[in-house]
Amino acid sequence: MTSPPRNTVLISTPYFPPQAGGVERYALEIAKGLQQKSSFRVVVVTTGAKSGTDLKEVYEGLTVYRLGYAFKISNTPFSFRWFWKVKTILNKEQPDIVHVHMPVPGLGDIVAFFTSRKKLVVTYHGQSMKKGTLLSDMAVWLYEYTMLPILLKRAVSVVCSSEWVRQHFLRAYRHKSVTIPPGVDTSVFTPQAGVVRSPSTILFVAASLSRACEYKGLPLLLEAVNEVHRRGIPVRLVVVGEGDMKESYQASVRSEGLASIVYFTGRLGGMELSKAYAGASLFVLPTSNDSYPTVILEAMSAGLPVISTMVGEIPTMVENGVNGFVIEPHDKDELVEKICTLLTDPAKRAEFSAAAQSKISQGFSWGQRIYSYEKIFTNILSPRRTIVHCLGYYPPHVGGMEQRVQELATLLASRGEEVVVLTSRMGTRARKEVQRGVRVFYLRTIEFAHTPVTPGIFYRLLTLPKNSILHLHVAQAFFPEMVWLAAKLRGFPYVAHIRLLLEVPSGFFGILLPIYSKIVLGPVLRGAQKIIVLTPGYKDILYKRFGIPQEKIVVIPNATTFTRVSEPRQYIHTPLRILAVGRISVQKNYPLMLKVAAQLKKEYGLNFTLTIVGTGSSQREIEREVLALDIEREVHFAGELRGEALQKIYKESDLLLHTAFVEGFGTVFVEAMSKGLPIIASDVLGIKDVVVHERNGLRAPLSADEMSRAVMRLVNDSKLYADLSANNLRDVEKYNWNAIVDQTLAVYNALTP
Numbered sequence: 001m002t003s004p005p006r007n008t009v010l011i012s013t014p015y016f017p018p019q020a021g022g023v024e025r026y027a028l029e030i031a032k033g034l035q036q037k038s039s040f041r042v043v044v045v046t047t048g049a050k051s052g053t054d055l056k057e058v059y060e061g062l063t064v065y066r067l068g069y070a071f072k073i074s075n076t077p078f079s080f081r082w083f084w085k086v087k088t089i090l091n092k093e094q095p096d097i098v099h100v101h102m103p104v105p106g107l108g109d110i111v112a113f114f115t116s117r118k119k120l121v122v123t124y125h126g127q128s129m130k131k132g133t134l135l136s137d138m139a140v141w142l143y144e145y146t147m148l149p150i151l152l153k154r155a156v157s158v159v160c161s162s163e164w165v166r167q168h169f170l171r172a173y174r175h176k177s178v179t180i181p182p183g184v185d186t187s188v189f190t191p192q193a194g195v196v197r198s199p200s201t202i203l204f205v206a207a208s209l210s211r212a213c214e215y216k217g218l219p220l221l222l223e224a225v226n227e228v229h230r231r232g233i234p235v236r237l238v239v240v241g242e243g244d245m246k247e248s249y250q251a252s253v254r255s256e257g258l259a260s261i262v263y264f265t266g267r268l269g270g271m272e273l274s275k276a277y278a279g280a281s282l283f284v285l286p287t288s289n290d291s292y293p294t295v296i297l298e299a300m301s302a303g304l305p306v307i308s309t310m311v312g313e314i315p316t317m318v319e320n321g322v323n324g325f326v327i328e329p330h331d332k333d334e335l336v337e338k339i340c341t342l343l344t345d346p347a348k349r350a351e352f353s354a355a356a357q358s359k360i361s362q363g364f365s366w367g368q369r370i371y372s373y374e375k376i377f378t379n380i381l382s383p384r385r386t387i388v389h390c391l392g393y394y395p396p397h398v399g400g401m402e403q404r405v406q407e408l409a410t411l412l413a414s415r416g417e418e419v420v421v422l423t424s425r426m427g428t429r430a431r432k433e434v435q436r437g438v439r440v441f442y443l444r445t446i447e448f449a450h451t452p453v454t455p456g457i458f459y460r461l462l463t464l465p466k467n468s469i470l471h472l473h474v475a476q477a478f479f480p481e482m483v484w485l486a487a488k489l490r491g492f493p494y495v496a497h498i499r500l501l502l503e504v505p506s507g508f509f510g511i512l513l514p515i516y517s518k519i520v521l522g523p524v525l526r527g528a529q530k531i532i533v534l535t536p537g538y539k540d541i542l543y544k545r546f547g548i549p550q551e552k553i554v555v556i557p558n559a560t561t562f563t564r565v566s567e568p569r570q571y572i573h574t575p576l577r578i579l580a581v582g583r584i585s586v587q588k589n590y591p592l593m594l595k596v597a598a599q600l601k602k603e604y605g606l607n608f609t610l611t612i613v614g615t616g617s618s619q620r621e622i623e624r625e626v627l628a629l630d631i632e633r634e635v636h637f638a639g640e641l642r643g644e645a646l647q648k649i650y651k652e653s654d655l656l657l658h659t660a661f662v663e664g665f666g667t668v669f670v671e672a673m674s675k676g677l678p679i680i681a682s683d684v685l686g687i688k689d690v691v692v693h694e695r696n697g698l699r700a701p702l703s704a705d706e707m708s709r710a711v712m713r714l715v716n717d718s719k720l721y722a723d724l725s726a727n728n729l730r731d732v733e734k735y736n737w738n739a740i741v742d743q744t745l746a747v748y749n750a751l752t753p
């Protein structure tokens with residue numbers, strides 16, 4: 001019996017092994033993994049030698065076309081012959097997916113030019129290619145504002161090598177992008193038996209010692225090593241790499257009298273490179289322009305403490321004071337101090353070494369990256385199901401739930417899913433929009449008792465394609481019963497995602513909620529094929545209240561797109577800056593928060609400000625309460641903040657205060673964690689699993705006395721404050737969108753539409 005033909009992936013990369021470099025290794029590992037471990041056949045198109053003949057060969061089991069180039073501009077090879085050569089290869093190989101590695105211009109742009117939009121995937125490594133040289137930066141600017149956007153817009157999916165690149169340099173393409181960072185082969189990069197670490201050896205590794213790669217920081221490192229040597233501290237620098245600046249660096253070393261302590265090995269790879277890591281005691285990369293350097297992963301895997309800079313994703317790789325140090329780019333004095341600290345403190349080196357290896361063991365294997373690419377390519381080629389998100393409110397409506405659903409829908413679309421959102425639109429005519437690859441139907445609605453009543457949703461549900469999966473977000477009435485009824489009539493599978501259990505009465509009709517939950521919501525939840533909850537605490541509640549078996553329930557938390565700060569907090573401002581973020585509604589229990597503020601002022605004499613970020617139906621009532629409690633000087637209403645403005649106010653505050661009666665999850669906690677902001681929150685369902693008492697915050701009963709005491713405890717205990725901040729920065733890493741999208745897709749894949 002013959003096996004079915006394999007789909008072909010054609011990978012275009014500007015350089016490919018045996019040439020050394022992070023992009024080269026990334027492209028090779030993904031190509032080899034897909035060829036060996038998936039249903040895909042892989043063909044590679046890359047550059048060859050200058051004025052050399054074109055070559056087709058088999059390299060590590062891969063068919064590789066190496067195309068000679070005519071000239072180089074900066075570090076970019078090019079040939080006009082590539083147009084017809086690439087066209088010929090594409091016609092011969094007939095790829096089902098074309099995967100282009102960027103940012104080096106030229107070959108990738110030509111390959112993409114001849115490729116259908118429906119099968120083009122782009123992986124972008126690094127940030128802007130600008131290096132600070134006027135002439136070359138003008139050319140880079142021209143490319144990045146003309147040709148590069150055309151390429152990225154054509155792609156059906158964009159893969160970023162780091163979350164920093166996705167959130168900043170390529171933020172315009174977040175709707176169809178995903179992050180797959182480099183991995184490391186822990187079987188190769190590991191402490192070597194028989195190789196003794198030199199206690200004074202610093203290792204520097206770069207793919208190229210060319211002028212175009214000066215941003216890696218070798219000139220600065222040579223100056224720093226010279227200063228360390230002058231202080232009388234034993235030091236030895238090993239430089240791995242090859243390029244047109246090598247002789248210049250060697251001449252500089254000789255002129256400074258450093259030839260006896262600085263060694264240039266040339267290009268190393270495989271076990272030779274592994275031995276270089278194993279023989280050093282410290283790895284230093286003082287780069288000024290990087291994304292997610294593979295060499296840092298290799299060094300950590302080999303058990304080396306790392307000194308690097310606060311650029312790109314490096315602060316998430318190197319935890320300052322845990323497995324190494326991160327400094328500002330170009331700061332020679334700080335670089336010297338950190339090198340001296342580690343060279344003269346063997347105990348700290350050993351501590352950092354163990355932490356580095358521990359971090360790598362948490363999940364940096366190439367196998368995970370290969371599987372992620374296989375899923376992207378498979379989704380693109382598979383018949384597309386339709387994922388339909390149904391929820392009462394959606395942006396531009398303000399709210400944490402709405403923003404989380406928008407982010408999830410956008411990321412699902414970036415993975416190749418067909419995504420539709422059915423939601424409400426108050427008062428005006430219905431309309432359809434396409435937002436970052438997601439079709440959003442805003443349906444005409446009237447609001448009754450804080451509930452969006454949207455009659456048109458039932459018709460929309462009945463007319464969906466037969467291969468649809470419904471994803472119901474439970475936070476208000478009306479939408480759940482419409483989804484349940486349409487699923488019964490059309491046979492759609494549906495997932496019920498508990499964003500908030502309907503149990504906090506508000507307004508005159510709030511007394512009907514318990515009846516609604518028992519008579520209507522119960523059958524809706526029992527009819528779902530899967531139920532997603534945000535924290536484990538909800539599993540028992542659903543079983544006891546609605547009889548939902550626990551094997552039907554999946555825990556998938558929320559996440560944040562906020563940038564994680566690198567340093568934990570060490571001190572509190574005067575006056576103390578308390579922050580509250582959330583919709584001003586009954587559920588959030590702002591009256592209790594104001595009582596806490598009044599008690600802090602009148603009983604403890606605390607000098608503080610309370611900034612409330614958000615708007616809502618209860619705002620006027622809360623403003624009146626502020627006046628009644630005589631705390632108008634302390635309490636400030638900032639209104640609705642988003643994006644950088646919201647991140648800025650988290651960063652500038654001292655603690656997050658949250659007094660809600662109940663929470664589905666509380667994304668504000670994860671946002672606070674990303675900024676190292678300690679949390680004080682009510683000890684209620686939905687919060688207990690996120691705010692761990694005395695780990696990343698303090699929980700207190702719904703009492704002004706208890707909560708004000710918790711605030712004062714943080715104010716008076718600087719060690720506790722610093723520990724909570726540091727733990728927040730560690731714990732926030734598990735709340736990432738890539739993992740959440742993976743888990744959500746697993747739920748969909750378990751259903752049979």
